[in-house]
Amino acid sequence: MPQIALPVPAWAAPAVTGFARYALPALALLILLRCAVSMLSGGVEKEVWGWLTLPNGGRCELTNWENIVGRAGSSDVVLDYRTVSRTHAALTRDPAGRWTVIDLRSKGGTLLRGKELREPSLVRSGDTLTFGGVNTVFVASTLRDEETQAELRRRPGTRIHPGATLILLTAFILLLGLEYTLNAGAEVSFAVPAVFLTLLLLVWSCYVITRALRRTGFEVETLAFMLTAVGFGVCAGSDPDALVKELVCLTAGLALYFALGWYLRDLGRVKALRALMGAAGIGLLLVNLLTAGSIFGAKNWLSVGGISFQPSEFVKICFIFTGAATLDRLYARRNLVVFVCFAAACVMCLAAMSDFGTAAVFFTAYIVIAFMRSGSFATVLLSLAGTGFAAFIVITARPYVLARFATWGHAWDAPHDGGFQQVRTMAAAASGGLFGLGGGKGWFHRVFAADTDMVFGVVAEELGLLMAVLAVAALVIIAVFAVRSAGSARSSFYAIAACAAVTVLLTQLTLNVFGSVDILPFTGVTFPLVSKGGSSLMATWGLLAFVKAADARQNASFAIRLRRRREPRRKKAGEEDEDA
Numbered sequence: 001m002p003q004i005a006l007p008v009p010a011w012a013a014p015a016v017t018g019f020a021r022y023a024l025p026a027l028a029l030l031i032l033l034r035c036a037v038s039m040l041s042g043g044v045e046k047e048v049w050g051w052l053t054l055p056n057g058g059r060c061e062l063t064n065w066e067n068i069v070g071r072a073g074s075s076d077v078v079l080d081y082r083t084v085s086r087t088h089a090a091l092t093r094d095p096a097g098r099w100t101v102i103d104l105r106s107k108g109g110t111l112l113r114g115k116e117l118r119e120p121s122l123v124r125s126g127d128t129l130t131f132g133g134v135n136t137v138f139v140a141s142t143l144r145d146e147e148t149q150a151e152l153r154r155r156p157g158t159r160i161h162p163g164a165t166l167i168l169l170t171a172f173i174l175l176l177g178l179e180y181t182l183n184a185g186a187e188v189s190f191a192v193p194a195v196f197l198t199l200l201l202l203v204w205s206c207y208v209i210t211r212a213l214r215r216t217g218f219e220v221e222t223l224a225f226m227l228t229a230v231g232f233g234v235c236a237g238s239d240p241d242a243l244v245k246e247l248v249c250l251t252a253g254l255a256l257y258f259a260l261g262w263y264l265r266d267l268g269r270v271k272a273l274r275a276l277m278g279a280a281g282i283g284l285l286l287v288n289l290l291t292a293g294s295i296f297g298a299k300n301w302l303s304v305g306g307i308s309f310q311p312s313e314f315v316k317i318c319f320i321f322t323g324a325a326t327l328d329r330l331y332a333r334r335n336l337v338v339f340v341c342f343a344a345a346c347v348m349c350l351a352a353m354s355d356f357g358t359a360a361v362f363f364t365a366y367i368v369i370a371f372m373r374s375g376s377f378a379t380v381l382l383s384l385a386g387t388g389f390a391a392f393i394v395i396t397a398r399p400y401v402l403a404r405f406a407t408w409g410h411a412w413d414a415p416h417d418g419g420f421q422q423v424r425t426m427a428a429a430a431s432g433g434l435f436g437l438g439g440g441k442g443w444f445h446r447v448f449a450a451d452t453d454m455v456f457g458v459v460a461e462e463l464g465l466l467m468a469v470l471a472v473a474a475l476v477i478i479a480v481f482a483v484r485s486a487g488s489a490r491s492s493f494y495a496i497a498a499c500a501a502v503t504v505l506l507t508q509l510t511l512n513v514f515g516s517v518d519i520l521p522f523t524g525v526t527f528p529l530v531s532k533g534g535s536s537l538m539a540t541w542g543l544l545a546f547v548k549a550a551d552a553r554q555n556a557s558f559a560i561r562l563r564r565r566r567e568p569r570r571k572k573a574g575e576e577d578e579d580a
Contacts, residue, residue: 013182020179021435025466027172031165031226032473035219038160039481045153046488047552049093052077052129053137065093065490069131083108083132095266095561099123099140108132153554157216165222166207173200173229180236180439189240195232195247206254210558217556223474224544227529230471234458235532237440238451242532249534253541260545261559267491274322278342281318284311285349312350312358313539316504319346319362320546323369324496340370357511357523364507365500372496411518422518425457429465429517436464451532453524454516471530472513479506482547489550498550501543
């Protein structure tokens with residue numbers, strides 16, 4: 001990459017970089033606070049899509065597209081009658097407004113218009129539904145109801161405008177890029193300023209696209225871009241020539257983010273693609289296992305046409321896509337068994353590749369998906385027991401894995417052997433203090449794999465411990481938001497996928513940060529969006545599409561279809577003429 005000579009006065013560089021050391025964490029803190037307030041303040045507003053009128057005259061709201069009817073307190077519609085099973089039936093709605101009732105092998109049976117329900121059947125507004133002898137009347141929301149509801153719900157961006165937050169993010173990216181450019185000296189790689197300016201162009205382009213789609217929620221993207229900018233800074237200090245590759249991967253990741261978000265709008269096509277995604281995930285891992293060469297003991301890289309990538313990063317998307325089945329299959333035992341086998345195959349392939357850190361990430365996501373799908377602690381405990389036995393076999397067969405566990409908590413006892421990475425990470429973090437030595441001025445980035453597996457130490461040394469903690473907080477805010485949004489997500493697919501996606505991100509974050517400072521065993525997984533690596537960057541943006549799909553705030557998510565401004569009023573399926 002060509003170098004450029006900067007005509008900067010001798011006094012200017014120290015002044016600008018000195019200012020940046022204190023201004024960058026302040027800007028990051030303001031960005032985090034504004035996003036957190038916008039994402040987490042106020043109550044969770046649920047959408048009402050219909051009602052069940054009860055024998056006593058009361059009405060139970062149907063607040064999801066998939067609703068469990070039963071006696072259990074965890075049901076969406078609780079019918080506290082002895083004749084009603086704990087999970088009795090399900091009422092599901094498709095994007096076109098058609099409702100379907102499904103009996104979940106209840107003891108008392110389900111009747112539709114007085115006839116026993118033997119298979120999933122369409123239900124219309126005004127139909128009588130009988131659950132275990134309890135008569136109810138189904139009423140679907142009308143188009144007028146939904147339009148009124150949409151007008152009354154809060155829209156993100158009214159109190160905390162995303163444009164103002166984006167101006168802060170612009171200042172953050174410009175100042176970060178300027179710091180790394182000036183600290184590189186008189187001869188700096190042209191890629192450093194060029195990539196940071198292009199990053200700004202991508203940020204504003206994404207914002208313009210979302211506004212053109214009439215979406216006002218941009219907090220998830222803002223936090224993700226802030227972390228991506230920090231990751232570009234790490235790369236600028238350790239390997240400036242790799243910045244262009246990182247930028248290309250970011251562009252591809254953004255394309256994946258918008259494409260996947262658009263695809264998730266239609267749960268019908270999601271359902272149709274689920275088996276193919278599962279096969280693609282297993283296929284990628286098998287090709288990786290059978291053809292890849294071993295690099296530092298792990299076979300987790302593939303090279304195609306001179307381009308190297310990690311298939312396991314993209315399998316995370318396939319894994320979540322396949323696992324987050326919709327409600328009509330959640331309680332089918334055969335379907336759950338198939339998913340358990342699929343998850344076991346993925347984890348075994350990763351273990352055979354000696355990629356135990358990624359295997360741990362997959363297993364944690366599996367636990368979340370399995371519990372949200374089955375609601376059974378027994379399933380989770382059985383899985384944990386089986387994994388414990390498998391871990392014992394692995395440690396017995398692979399002594400070097402046991403050696404890593406032996407070093408855990410005793411890194412300072414072997415600073416030149418098993419504790420080499422952890423000792424140097426902690427030393428680098430300590431030398432940076434609260435505000436860091438300055439972008440690119442540290443020594444730790446010269447240590448092998450510092451900008452990937454131990455990137456927390458690089459950020460803490462160069463940008464300060466405060467910035468490193470804020471980077472962790474950004475991912476935590478996204479995770480809390482995803483879990484909070486899951487309760488109001490329109491579909492169980494969105495809820496499970498979002499929770500599984502942030503589980504993957506948080507597990508990676510935890511293993512990377514705590515592993516590098518010897519609180520947990522060192523596993524060598526990446527810090528999402530911050531660690532250098534195109535595969536991880538692209539896959540993380542893909543995972544964020546699941547988080548965005550679960551955001552049910554009014555006009556917030558491009559993954560949720562909005563009605564066109566001039567769309568004529570049409571009679572919905574099942575509505576009476578007077579409601580058209």
